[in-house]
Amino acid sequence: MVKEIERAGIPVVHMCTVVPISLTVGANRIVPTIAIPHPLGNPALPLDEEKKIRRGLVEKALKALQTEVEDQTVFE
Secondary structure, three states: OHHHHHHOOOOOEEEEOOHHHHHHHOOOEEEEOOOOOOOOOOOOOOHHHHHHHHHHHHHHHHHHHHOOOOOOEEOO
16 A cells, blocks of 8 residues: 555655565555554653654654655665
């Protein structure tokens, strides 16, 4: 589905915990996340620290959306 949305001219970021799967399915912009049960955070952390993690991941995804890519790119 990611490839079809990209073909329509809409940039897509695939945020995932298992990058090799994203590469296999052909995602162009890949942002690695935290862990399978909690991809965008860590509920064991204090709320302010978890918000920093989430914000950082979202900012990374927004930067990836603005970046032109030719091939699959992992935004570390």
